[in-house]
Amino acid sequence: MDRRSFIAWGGAAGLSAVGSAAGFARWQEIPATVQYPGRDEGHYLRDRRALPKPSHVVETDVLILGSGVGGLSAAWKLNREGHRDFLMIDGPQPYGNAAGARFGDLACPTGAHYLPLPSPESTHVRQILADLGIIERDSFGEKPYYDERCILHGPEERLLFNGKWQDGFLPTEGVPAHELLEHKRFFAQVEELRRTHGADGRRVFVFPTVHSSLDPEWQALDRITLKDWLEREGYRSPTLHWYLNYCCRDDYGTRYDKVSAWAGLHYYCSRWGQAANAGNGAWLTWPGGLAPLAEAMATHSGVKRMAGTAVSLRRTQAGIEALCFTLEGGVPQTFVARARKAICAIPVYVAARVVEDIGAYGFDPKRHIPAYAPWMVANFLMKDFPREREGAPLSWDNVAYQEPGLGYVVSTHQDISVRPPEKTVFTAYVALSDRTPEEARKWLMKAGADELVELASVDLKTAYGWRFAPCVERVDITLRGHAMAAPLPGFRSNEGLKALREADGPILFAHADLSGFSVFEEAAWWGIRAAERAMA
Known part of the structure; x- marks a missing residue:
């Protein structure tokens, strides 16, 4: 059939x-149930409520705080390099934005639900996928061969437009010819931007974003919104504007008249991965969204995990010490974790409350929290x-x-x-x-x-x-x-995030927030970088 x-x-x-x-x-x-992952723990942090004395102490060499993609990538890298003495504190929800759920045998996502084919520059993502068996051969070639079960099957996407379903998300049926010409012009411009390099020789839009061009001509795109850029380039098509607004809301949770033009264009121009057994622009997905991928990363890394959320993280003469707690039935229980190094793979707005004297890193919560x-x-x-x-x-x-x-x-x-x-x-x-x-x-x-x-x-x-x-x-x-x-205008020049990216000491930072927006490729990059520094 x-x-x-x-x-x-x-x-x-x-x-x-x-x-x-x-x-x-x-x-x-x-019947409806409502889940608020991290809400209760977050309110404990925000309100600085009193906690009981720690019941025990755990010790390890490298402590990973957070079990999202950043933390999992750090664990994957540590294990891959033969480093076995590390421990992960899950945080308020295992796997964070990559979490999933089940209705009996039916899996479903509660967060992110797909991963685009990694482009050639995203070697770190390709290596993870190869180790997990998702890329089956030619991992770093132009067109790797992927596990067929993970490649998105057709029909892939459709749009309800003018009372009828059409293939694809960009409206075409019944759209005036002059709008269709604008659609064509936009994607031709995207194709050109994918190949464009700045004066520094770097490609303009790349994953990881730290490898993107720093040419001031292209950095200027971070001073305007995507809508501003479209209007400047003469795009007037209502259907094109709707589509690009949808894409910004889908990828960044924010409208295109708020998102930086650099980030809005990066959405299209950085992802051009190919596969030997799939068409261009294909996606990887699972019934549970990214949860099966997160679970596979946790299993492959062999990471030891504990339930808990960090309340405070501080440097000591021997390394670091983290006070953590769990909430069982609303009753808090605490413990202390000690290590030589800590990888802080938690959102920046949480890290600002957890890491003691975070200002010493060059990060001012009042100015630098995105x-x-x-x-x-x-x-x-x-x-x-x-x-x-x-x-x-x-x-x-x-x-x-x-x-x-x-x-x-x-x-x-x-x-x-x-x-x-x-x-x-x-x-x-x-x-x-x-x-x-x-x-x-x-x-x-x-x-x-x-x-x-x-x-x-x-x-x-x-x-x-x-x-x-x-x-x-x-x-x-x-x-x-x-x-x-x-990623609002100016996010590329956030000096506080840059300072956390460059931190290299007992406390290391690893989260997609360090790039200014939340995607798998960025979270994985910072997790791997933190693991490398932890082992140095």
């Missing part, structure tokens, strides 16, 4: 689950597939031409079984970019489950109307109030 007939079967099955428009009235009856965008991830457990509209079939990623929703991905899309699954999970993403981050966080703290479900389902209700609710068994919502650093 081919993929498209499979989807058609799913749509027909969904029809049987729909009785009438009255089913939509049952929307608010969908803006953070909040996110909502909602996993709808589907007991049936709702009936589809005409046009392109159900795809891995499905987006409506509107805001603030970012669409939804289908967890069973990678399922290659002969028979279609009886259930699936639709994972809806919402970047609350229609309001300021501060307003969004306040709203998330006050909103009830019904309000959260209403916002989380905005794209799904647009796509399916009253036919959607009867197909839903339950929904689990994850709220991330400080999900990712937002």
Whole structure:
């Protein structure tokens, strides 16, 4: 059975689950649970609440604080170089923004859900993927060969535009010819920028970003927004502007009239990885998003892990000492971890509260903490597939031409079984970019489950109307109030982040925030760099 007939079967099955428009009235009856990873621990740090005395002490050579991609990459590198004496303190949620969840046998993401094919400059990512068996051969060639199970299957993406599904996210059907010419011109310009080098000989847009050109001509892009750049270049197409705004909200959680033009263009111009067994621009994904990749990194590194969150991290004569705590049923328990070196793989806004005298590193929290965008991830457990509209079939990623929703991905899309699954999970993403981050966080703290479900389902209700609710068994919502650093204009010249990147002593820093935005390639780079310094 081919993929498209499979989807058609799913749509027909969904029809049987729909009785009438009255089913939509049952929307608010969908059982909902809400998760706030890190909220309680964060409030302990913010409010400086009293904690009990430590119950025990653990010792290691290298202590890794945080189990996100930065911490996992540090562990991978330490293990790869034969260094075995290291310990990881997970933080408030194992794997951070790469975390996932399960409904029985069905895996789903609660954070990031894909990884683009790494470009040739991202040798560090390619090495990780090769060690995990995801790249099967020719790891550093022009077109490595990837594990077929990890490459995104088609149909990949579709857009609900003018009441009909179309292939791809950039509107084309019914769009005037002059707008289509602008689309073509933009992507031709992107292709040219991918090949462009600055006066210093470096490529302008590269992962890791520290290898990008520092030519002032191109650095000037960090002084304006992406929208400013589009208007300066004469792009007027409403559909192109919508598409680029969507991409900024999707990658950075922030609108294109707020995001630095350098960061907005980097989104397109830095990623040009190829594969021997996939088309250009392909993605790697798993039913659980990046969680299976994070789990594989943890297993491969052999890292010993402990539950806990750091309250304070300070230098001592022997190295470092970290006070950590756990919350079990709201009751805190503390312990002390001592080591020769600490790799601080936690968000910068948290590190500013945890690392004692962080100002000594050249980092001023009042001036150098980046803006953070909040996110909502909602996993709808589907007991049936709702009936589809005409046009392109159900795809891995499905987006409506509107805001603030970012669409939804289908967890069973990678399922290659002969028979279609009886259930699936639709994972809806919402970047609350229609309001300021501060307003969004306040709203998330006050909103009830019904309000959260209403916002989380905005794209799904647009796509399916009253036919959607009867197909839903339950929904689990994850709220991330400080999900990712937002690369606003000027982020490339943040001297405080530069100082943390260059720190080389008992306390080392390793997080995507050091680059000013949150992506796997950057987090992995800083984790590896910190591990190298820890072993030096």
